[in-house]
Amino acid sequence: MTKKVLLIGTSPRLNGNSNQILKEFEKGAKESGNETEIIYLNDKKTNFCKGCLVCQKTLKCVINDDVKEIIEKMKTSDVIVWATPIYYYEMSGQMKTLIDRTNPLFADKYNFRDIYLIMTAADTGDYSGDGCIKGLQGWIDCFDKTTLKGIIKGFGLENPNDIQNRKEILIEAYEKGKNV
């Protein structure tokens, strides 16, 4: 079955490690016949949630910025792939800001079911993404039709192009994309 796969790159480094892994995931997903789109947050205006909760009644956010279009795309996707650098052992602030802004979808009908997470960190330790996984799982638990289907750990990557010396991670992303 063809799926609509939305990939969200949250790093401010457009050609950094997490976005390069994301592109490989997309390549795999596209090659197996799915409809794909990547959104990069680096050039998007994403303000903080105001906490007004108007969205729980109107299903619309009161803030006029690029997030409106992003959450419309999220709503109609079957699969969402998040890519984030690890910042202080958590997801990036950019990713958390967008997660908070998905609040209109909490009260709405949404299609997405399968969530994937790509993380990159300088640290090589397997624990490096634990805070990020916990944070994302909190969002997934609230959107209770969704599950965390796969995690890609790009650890031991510091400079933007370090991923090019770790082809096995790019292959893993491609394969996961193919089987999405």
Ligand SMILES: Cc1cc2nc3c(=O)[nH]c(=O)nc-3n(C[C@H](O)[C@H](O)[C@H](O)COP(=O)(O)O)c2cc1C
């Ligand atoms: C503000 C900031 C905080 C960071 N915090 C961590 C950290 O807690 N642990 C770690 O291993 N790497 C940390 N890093 C390094 C990045 O996670 C690493 O360079 C990663 O590969 C960046 O991914 P990107 O190229 O996709 O942006 C931090 C980098 C920045 C800029």
